[in-house]
Amino acid sequence: MSQRPCPPYDAVVLAGGGARRLGGADKPALTVGGRTLLDRALGSCTDAARTVVVGPRRPTARAVDFTSESPSGAEGLGPLAALDAGLRRTTAPLLLVLSADLPFVTRATVRALLAAAGEAGAEGALVHAEGRDQPLLAVYRSDPLRRELALLRTEYGALSGLPLRLLLPELSLRRVPDEGPRPGAAFDCDTWEDVVRARTAIREHGTVLTEWMTAAKAELGVELDTEGPKDATDSAPPGLTTALLDLARDAAHGVARPAAPLTAFLVGYAAANAGGTEEDVREAVRKATALAQRWAAEEDGTERRAEER
Known part of the structure; x- marks a missing residue:
């Protein structure tokens, strides 16, 4: 409905x-x-x-x-x-x-x-x-x-x-x-x-994938309510394949293992909507990788220690 x-x-x-x-x-x-x-x-x-x-x-x-x-x-x-x-x-x-x-x-x-x-x-x-x-x-x-x-x-x-x-x-x-x-x-x-509590809450087993997918869609500008064009990663050049594999590793290690294929799909979808060129794929990979790295960095408290110095 x-x-x-x-x-x-x-x-x-x-x-x-x-x-x-x-x-x-x-x-x-x-x-x-x-x-x-x-x-x-x-x-x-x-x-x-x-x-x-x-x-x-x-x-x-x-x-x-x-x-x-x-x-x-x-x-x-x-x-x-x-x-x-x-x-x-x-x-x-x-x-x-x-x-x-x-x-x-x-x-x-x-x-x-x-x-x-x-x-x-x-x-x-x-x-x-x-x-x-x-x-x-x-x-x-x-x-x-x-x-x-x-x-x-x-x-x-x-x-x-x-x-x-x-x-x-x-x-x-x-x-x-x-x-x-x-x-x-x-x-x-x-x-x-409070910040630590919020960061911990989104990583809980029952919510982490939903939170990650919401964040990834926002980062990539993806709206899955509408039908988009064909996945742009079908014929990705070797360099892009490496970049996508690196991204999957970052998502799996920094978020959760099931996040890897889901993130790769969103990257392909976003790149296809942008035009499907090699540069479109690289830009989508860059954005998703940066998100995964920020997500992982929150767990070590680096931000708080820098502010308290």
């Missing part, structure tokens, strides 16, 4: 802040499962009409709009100021708001929020997990959100430094329980221990 289409919505991803509990690391650029936290958040909202990232410009797997929390480009003014900056760049009646440190948010989470926000009388919906609301994993109706931000600006003189919880009492919000596996969609990476 095909899924019902999502109602029109825009997305704002908050990707600023100093990450003091991570020793000043650039948190959205940290990887979980070989993908940056920012790209993992962006992967949950690919059908947004417009996606705005509030924070410093960073490389992303798909095109987005970047903006800052103030005209001067200053960062760290707080989540309300960041949300206001992103909202000013959007026009859709519904707004998805995401923090860029949620490694397990999925399209299913976003669809559940959109459905709840669309209920009669609702001005939005947010994920409720472990007894607390997660306002940075929510869908808001844009007009009530603009109204409340304007009232807070009038009351306090500015939005800078104000906590997001001030926004919630005056909005009629639906709570969407975070009922998935643990850690769930509302799990955020505030500390190195």
Whole structure:
């Protein structure tokens, strides 16, 4: 059965802040499962009409709009100021708001929020997990959100430094329980221990191949919902054969043995969709190999040790 289409919505991803509990690391650029936290958040909202990232410009797997929390480009003014900056760049009646440190948010989470926000009388919906609301994993109706931000600006003189919880009492919000596996969609990476927990969770036996295939498809730009052309690896030259075998080895050793043939298939599929030339195959191999190497490197803690020095 095909899924019902999502109602029109825009997305704002908050990707600023100093990450003091991570020793000043650039948190959205940290990887979980070989993908940056920012790209993992962006992967949950690919059908947004417009996606705005509030924070410093960073490389992303798909095109987005970047903006800052103030005209001067200053960062760290707080989540309300960041949300206001992103909202000013959007026009859709519904707004998805995401923090860029949620490694397990999925399209299913976003669809559940959109459905709840669309209920009669609702001005939005947010994920409720472990007894607390997660306002940075929510869908808001844009007009009530603009109204409340304007009232807070009038009351306090500015939005800078104000906590997001001030926004919630005056909005009629639906709570969407975070009922998935643990850690769930509302799990955020505030500390190195959180990052390690997230990296460990995606490597668990029951999830590792699904996580790897999702990451590989995102890295290669593959959508398997549509029928593609013939596999480009059928007549691969000897040099490409070696490269593919090297890739299969990296995937098998760094992820899991069944990842090797699955990854080789995705590389062929991506290269065929790109045109099927030898260079297309080499580029797909390069991307998949880099992903496998990032995935494997996460296990040795190199990133954390570098930040703590």
